[in-house]
Amino acid sequence: MVKTLQKTDVVLVGVGWTGGILAAELTKKGYKVVGLERGKERKTEDFLMGHDELRYAQRFEMMQDLSKETITFRNNEKMRALPMRQYGSFLLGDGLGGSGSHWNGMTFRFLPYDFQIKTLTEERYGKNKIPQNMTIQDWGITYDELEPYFDKFEMMAGISGEENPLGGPRSNPYPTKPMLAPLPAKMFIESSKNLGLNPIMIPSANLSESYTNPDGISRAACQYCGFCEKFGCEYGAKADPVVTVIPVARQTGNLEVRTHSNVVEILHEGNKATGVRYIDTQTGEEFIQPADVVAITSYVLNNTRLLLTSKMGKPYDPKTRTGVIGKNYAYQNEGGNTAGFFDDKEFNLFAGTGALGACIDDFNGDNFDHTSLNFIHGANIAMSLTGNRPIANNSVRPGTPSWGKEFKAESLKYANRNLYIYAQGGSMPYAHHFLDLDPTYKDQFGNPLLRITFDWEEQDRKMNEFMGGQTSKIMKEMGATDLVTYSERGTYDIVPYQSTHNTGGVIMGDNPETSALNSYLQMWDFENVFVPGASAFPHNSGYNPTGTVGALSYRAAEGIDKYLKNGGSLV
Amino acid sequence: MSEQEKKEPILDKRSSRRTFIKNSGLTVGGIVLGGALGSLLGKDSTTETHVHSEATASNANVALMYFTPNQYRITEAAAERIFPADDNGPGAKELLVAYYIDHQLASGWGTGAKEYTTGPFFPAESTQGFQSSLNRQQIFEIGLNAFENHSLKTYEKSFTELSEDEQIAILTDFSEGKVELKGMTSTYFFNLFRSTTIEGVYADPLYGGNKDMEGWKMKNFPGHQMSYVDIIEKEEFVKLEPMALNSQHNH
Numbered sequence: 001m002v003k004t005l006q007k008t009d010v011v012l013v014g015v016g017w018t019g020g021i022l023a024a025e026l027t028k029k030g031y032k033v034v035g036l037e038r039g040k041e042r043k044t045e046d047f048l049m050g051h052d053e054l055r056y057a058q059r060f061e062m063m064q065d066l067s068k069e070t071i072t073f074r075n076n077e078k079m080r081a082l083p084m085r086q087y088g089s090f091l092l093g094d095g096l097g098g099s100g101s102h103w104n105g106m107t108f109r110f111l112p113y114d115f116q117i118k119t120l121t122e123e124r125y126g127k128n129k130i131p132q133n134m135t136i137q138d139w140g141i142t143y144d145e146l147e148p149y150f151d152k153f154e155m156m157a158g159i160s161g162e163e164n165p166l167g168g169p170r171s172n173p174y175p176t177k178p179m180l181a182p183l184p185a186k187m188f189i190e191s192s193k194n195l196g197l198n199p200i201m202i203p204s205a206n207l208s209e210s211y212t213n214p215d216g217i218s219r220a221a222c223q224y225c226g227f228c229e230k231f232g233c234e235y236g237a238k239a240d241p242v243v244t245v246i247p248v249a250r251q252t253g254n255l256e257v258r259t260h261s262n263v264v265e266i267l268h269e270g271n272k273a274t275g276v277r278y279i280d281t282q283t284g285e286e287f288i289q290p291a292d293v294v295a296i297t298s299y300v301l302n303n304t305r306l307l308l309t310s311k312m313g314k315p316y317d318p319k320t321r322t323g324v325i326g327k328n329y330a331y332q333n334e335g336g337n338t339a340g341f342f343d344d345k346e347f348n349l350f351a352g353t354g355a356l357g358a359c360i361d362d363f364n365g366d367n368f369d370h371t372s373l374n375f376i377h378g379a380n381i382a383m384s385l386t387g388n389r390p391i392a393n394n395s396v397r398p399g400t401p402s403w404g405k406e407f408k409a410e411s412l413k414y415a416n417r418n419l420y421i422y423a424q425g426g427s428m429p430y431a432h433h434f435l436d437l438d439p440t441y442k443d444q445f446g447n448p449l450l451r452i453t454f455d456w457e458e459q460d461r462k463m464n465e466f467m468g469g470q471t472s473k474i475m476k477e478m479g480a481t482d483l484v485t486y487s488e489r490g491t492y493d494i495v496p497y498q499s500t501h502n503t504g505g506v507i508m509g510d511n512p513e514t515s516a517l518n519s520y521l522q523m524w525d526f527e528n529v530f531v532p533g534a535s536a537f538p539h540n541s542g543y544n545p546t547g548t549v550g551a552l553s554y555r556a557a558e559g560i561d562k563y564l565k566n567g568g569s570l571v
Numbered sequence: 572m573s574e575q576e577k578k579e580p581i582l583d584k585r586s587s588r589r590t591f592i593k594n595s596g597l598t599v600g601g602i603v604l605g606g607a608l609g610s611l612l613g614k615d616s617t618t619e620t621h622v623h624s625e626a627t628a629s630n631a632n633v634a635l636m637y638f639t640p641n642q643y644r645i646t647e648a649a650a651e652r653i654f655p656a657d658d659n660g661p662g663a664k665e666l667l668v669a670y671y672i673d674h675q676l677a678s679g680w681g682t683g684a685k686e687y688t689t690g691p692f693f694p695a696e697s698t699q700g701f702q703s704s705l706n707r708q709q710i711f712e713i714g715l716n717a718f719e720n721h722s723l724k725t726y727e728k729s730f731t732e733l734s735e736d737e738q739i740a741i742l743t744d745f746s747e748g749k750v751e752l753k754g755m756t757s758t759y760f761f762n763l764f765r766s767t768t769i770e771g772v773y774a775d776p777l778y779g780g781n782k783d784m785e786g787w788k789m790k791n792f793p794g795h796q797m798s799y800v801d802i803i804e805k806e807e808f809v810k811l812e813p814m815a816l817n818s819q820h821n822h
Contacts, residue, residue, distance in 0.1 A: 049816055051795035054774040059680060070687040075698055082699045085687045183806050223798035346808035350792050351799035390773035390792045403653045403746075403765050404739065412659050415790045416808065441689065493698040 002277065004288040008034045008256075010560060011276055011291035013263045013306065014298030016098020017546065018532045018553045020241030020249070021153075022295050024215070025557035027254035031564065034289055035255060036278050038262035038298075039064075039095030042242050047234035050227060053389040057230045062102045064092040069443040071301055073494050075455040076432065077318070083441050083449065089493070090500040091230070092299055096259065097242040099299065099500060100546070104229045104354030104386060105205030105238050107159045108543035109150045109551070111365035112143035112168045114426075117539060120366060121376055129376060133431045134459065135321075135328055136376075137538050140510035140571075141519040143168045146551050149558075153550030154203075157239035158211035158219065161203030166361040179208045179222070184347055184419050185358040188383040191477035197360045202382060203547070204355030205239035215248045226387025228354030238354065261287075264445055266294055266310040266529070273312075273529045279445065293528045293560050296506075300535040304435045304505030305450040313506075313516050313525050316434050318453075324516040326435035328507050329452060330540040332499040333425035333460045336379070336467030336487045340480030341397050342417045349388040349416045357384035363470055364542045365426070375462040377426035379542040381471055383419060390415070398484045421475050423467035426542040427503070428459055435505045454492055461489040501545050503537040508552075510571075518571040520559025521552055527569050532556035632779050633670055636677035637708065645715045646672055648731045652738050653768040660789040661782070668771030671780030672711075675767065681708045705754045707763070713753050714760035718742075721750050776815050787813040795819060 009031040012019040023033050055061045072081035093099030113120055116138050121129055130136060151171050153159075161174040178201035181189070189199040206222040213219075222237040236243040249255035265277040267288065275290035296303045307313050307325050316327035359382035361367055370376055394411040395418040401407050438451040468487030475483045509515025512524035517536055523529040532553040534545045541548070559570050627633045635643055647669035656662030663669070675681060683706040695702040705713070722730040722741055730741065742761065744750050750757035771780030773787065775794070781787065787794050794813035802809045 048819065051819075052775055052777075052816060054770060054778060058770060058774075060685070065685045066687045067683075067685055073699055075696070079696060079699075080693060082693060082695050082702055083687045083689070085701050086683075088700055180800075180803050182803050221800075223800055224803045225796065225798060348799070348802055348805060348809055351803050388792075390787060390790050391770050394769065403742075403768075405655055405657060408654055408657060408662075409659060412789050415792070440691065491698050495698070495700045 002286045002288055004290065007275070007290040007292070008032045009291065009564065010034070010293045010295060011289050012036060013266075013276060013294070013296045014038070014098060014302070015096055015241065015246065015257055016093065016297065016299075017100040017241055017549060018556075019295065019297035020097070020100070020245035021156075021550065021553035022297060022530075022532070022557050022560065023249035023255050024245035025554065026560060027249040027252040029561055031254060031561075033249065033255045034291070035257040036261040036263050036276065036289065037096050037257060037259045038281065039098075039259065041257075041259050042096045042101060042232065044232075044234060044236045044243060047232040050231050050234050051225065053227075053391050056227070057389060058391060060087050060091060060230075062094060062230065062232065063087060064094040067444075070449060072438040072441050072449050072451045074451070074453055075491055077453060081438055081451045081453070084494055087497075088495045089498045090502055091497070092301070092500075096246065096257065097232075097240050100241045101232050102230050103205075103238075103546060104384075104544070106355040106384075106544040107154065107157065107161075107203045107205045107547040107550075108380065109168055110143075110541040110543060110548045111361075111367075113365040114539070114541045115139040115141055115143050115146065117377075124366065125370060125376075129370070131459070135429045135431050137509055137514060139519075139538055140508050140515065141555075145519075146555065147171060149551035149554040150547065152554045153547065156213050156215065156244060157205045157550070158207055158213055159203050159205055159239075159547075160208035162200050164200050164203075164361060165198045166364070166367050174203065175213075176208050176211050179204050179206065179353070179356050180224070181358070182348065182351065182356070182385050184383060184385060185356070187478045188358045188421070188474065191474050192358075192360050194477055195473060197362045197474075199358050199360050202355050202357045202359050202384060204353070205546075206353045206355050207237045207239070213244065215244075217244055217248060219243060222353050224351050224353050224356065226350055226352050226389065228352075229386050262445075263306065264309075264447060266296070266306060266312060268310065268312060268526060271526055273526055292564060293530065295556070295560065296529065296531045297533065300502045300505060300533060301435070301450050301452075303531055303533055303535040305437070307506060307516075307531075308437050308450070309447050312529070313523060315436060318432050318434050321431050324507070324514065326505055327516075328429035328504040328538050329433050329435045329454060330427040330429045330503045330537070331454065331492075332501040332540055333379070333427045333456070333463060334422055334499055335425065335460070335464035335489050336469075336471055336485065337420060337422040338468070338471040338475040338483055338485045339395060340419045340421070340475040340478060341395075341414055341482040342419065342479070343481040346416045347419070349385065349393075349418075352385035352387035354386055355384070356386065357382055359383070363423075363467065373462065373466060375459045375466070377428065377463070377542060379423035379425035379463065379467050381421060381423045381467065381474070383421050388415070395420075397482050419475070419478070419480070421471040423464075423471055424499075424542055424544070425460070425463050425467060427540040428457075429504060429539050430457060456489050456492050464489045501534070501540060503534045503540040503545060506531045506533075506535040507538045508536045509538060518569070519555070520562070520570045521556035522559050522563065522570055524569070527567070528563065530556045530560055627667070627782075632674075633667065635670075635673050637681065638669075638673045638676070642711070642715050643669055643673060644731050645718050648738060649718060649742060649764065650768040650771070652735070652742055653765050654772050661785050663768055663772060665782065666772055666780055666786055667782045668768055668780045671771030671774065671778055672767050674779045675770075676708050676711055682706050701759075703754050710755065710760060710763060713755070714757075714764065717750055717752050717757065717760070718745070721745070777817060784813045784815055
């Protein structure tokens with residue numbers, strides 16, 4: 001027996017960064033918002049027992065319960081997709097705040113090049129530079145148009161950083177000064193300067209100093225406790241929807257958050273959604289929440305799945321290359337990394353925070369000449385000091401056994417004597433990398449799981465080789481006794497953890513034939529449905545996605561306000 | 572033997588066994604003891620499990636939730652080979668890693684409570700990850716049995732009775748995938764056993780291993796500290812006394 005509830009102005013499917021930002025912006029304008037969150041409520045004090053590596057980092061305390069729902073995966077269409085039974089390559093956030101609670105806080109802006117990638121690549125290198133099956137396209141919005149929204153997100157979150165000489169132009173400096181620099185970050189900065197590069201401290205949402213944002217929210221400075229990535233912050237120093245946008249929305253009296261509420265269907269008639277159907281996962285009761293606007297604000301993968309199971313928009317077909325939902329799935333090509341071992345130095349590697357470290361953009365985007373290179377785009381090269389926790393960090397020099405006497409002695413010796421430079425590479429979309437519904441495997445409610453078809457390409461291998469050359473050069477300059485560079489890129493493997501930077505599936509653009517959303521993150525086919533998030537990225541840049549996700553969310557909030565006032569398609 | 576072990580007097584095994592027998596009101600002479608008690612009083616005193624150092628005798632956590640005594644003994648011996656006692660400090664045995672593993676197997680992790688366990692099950696490409704219907708309790712049951720059987724087959728001795736080098740040879744066979752196992756490769760089981768051992772060395776002591784934070788001390792890891800603001804910019808290494816979550820909890 002489904003119970004139909006009273007209509008609201010806006011219903012949110014998920015309350016993390018995207019949902020939280022929409023909630024704050026729209027409730028401030030007086031709209032009534034209902035936030036449906038399938039996980040549980042979260043508060044800062046929940047993390048007083050948070051410095052627990054086993055519980056949070058090894059047993060995934062803050063992540064979705066895979067017994068209820070997962071994805072299936074295959075490298076290509078010839079393979080049978082099989083379920084991701086245990087966590088590996090990426091982690092799916094759960095609960096109020098979503099991935100915005102367990103993130104590291106690295107807050108970059110994608111480059112001006114990213115938003116016009118196809119036009120600019122063809123302009124500089126000619127049409128033949130882009131392989132036939134690489135489906136990059138312009139985003140339907142430029143960096144300059146998006147700049148005010150980047151600024152808004154950074155002011156709200158209190159991003160700590162310094163001007164990036166190789167980034168897009170900024171209307172304002174970062175609201176807080178860069179993080180304190182530990183010795184390895186200083187060494188990285190000095191060494192890359194020696195090599196003629198342009199290092200900066202990583203822009204951080206961990207707060208270098210106490211800060212009060214434009215909404216009047218005050219937060220304390222980061223304590224560098226070393227438990228950030230995969231953990232919640234017990235100080236509220238890390239910008240998290242739970243300590244920034246959600247309290248602002250709640251204070252207006254216009255936001256109602258319902259936790260344990262799992263949306264299973266978007267209901268629609270003609271070119272409009274009428275609301276959503278959801279299940280209270282504690283009681284099994286079913287509800288319909290009617291709304292004037294439906295905002296799909298869960299993770300990339302669930303956003304795509306919900307549109308497919310609700311039969312909204314045209315599903316992407318890799319054979320004909322038509323349709324849009326599920327198109328341009330991309331990831332993060334992190335490779336060409338270098339580990340360095342320092343016999344004559346001992347660093348305080350146990351200390352750190354999620355977004356602490358230094359980086360360069362000299363080899364990111366189109367900041368360097370690709371004429372003689374057989375790949376496009378590039379990587380942000382960084383050394384980050386997130387806190388080396390002891391279960392996960394047992395770095396030994398190559399050739400050392402992974403267990404026994406020698407392993408023990410060496411892993412203890414190098415526990416505070418190893419540094420790591422990584423290249424976080426952009427990931428380009430291909431016609432044969434996509435998301436669709438799995439024909440076999442189901443979730444807890446009997447709905448099909450999302451199926452990922454993805455692999456690394458020659459583009460990725462060439463980029464890794466190139467980046468390996470750069471990261472090893474910097475590590476040598478830093479004076480490592482021994483170093484090893486990992487440039488080999490085989491087949492994409494879902495087992496080792498790599499990055500929770502999945503992108504695409506519900507992409508934005510300037511044409512309904514090739515994209516699902518317009519530049520306000522409004523669906524071309526359903527004018528009252530908005531889908532902000534990294535699912536809107538037509539490709540992934542060489543950066544952590546959240547800064548750009550935040551900017552797109554502010555853009556979407558403006559779009560929803562316009563739509564609720566005037567109706568119709570905004571573009 | 573590590574410095575730590577030398578400092579801790581180990582109770583004489585015979586006397587403790589005698590105490591146990593006395594308290595239980597049984598005698599050995601002339602009476603055939605059957606069942607579980609008989610096996611506890613096995614002929615070889617080195618296989619006893621109920622003998623503690625003074626330090627662990629009062630630790631109520633040192634008991635078994637899931638393992639049989641025999642599974643416990645094999646686990647303890649094998650974990651010690653993964654992370655042995657040496658000049659740096661204690662090994663897995665003294666760090667109580669086998670109790671950690673026992674307790675973890677009794678938890679939702681042991682039964683795969685938060686993992687996708689719905690069929691159908693198909694053979695997988697290695698890039699697709701674990702695809703067996705076995706949970707970790709079953710994997711350990713099969714794997715520990717195989718440690719024992721492979722020892723008997725190779726050396727005609729129990730795993731716990733092998734020399735260090737022989738135990739290393741057995742584990743090497745497993746790590747290299749040379750042993751046939753039901754439902755998985757021996758490499759898979761070995762890697763799981765290895766990573767669980769490392770967890771037991773370094774997880775917060777609240778989970779039963781990392782005894783007295785000795786794992787952290789060897790690695791100069793300070794455990795749970797509220798703030799490193801004062802040291803984050805220091806260029807010299809700062810050695811701190813570690814703290815466990817217990818220090819944070821309101822007692």
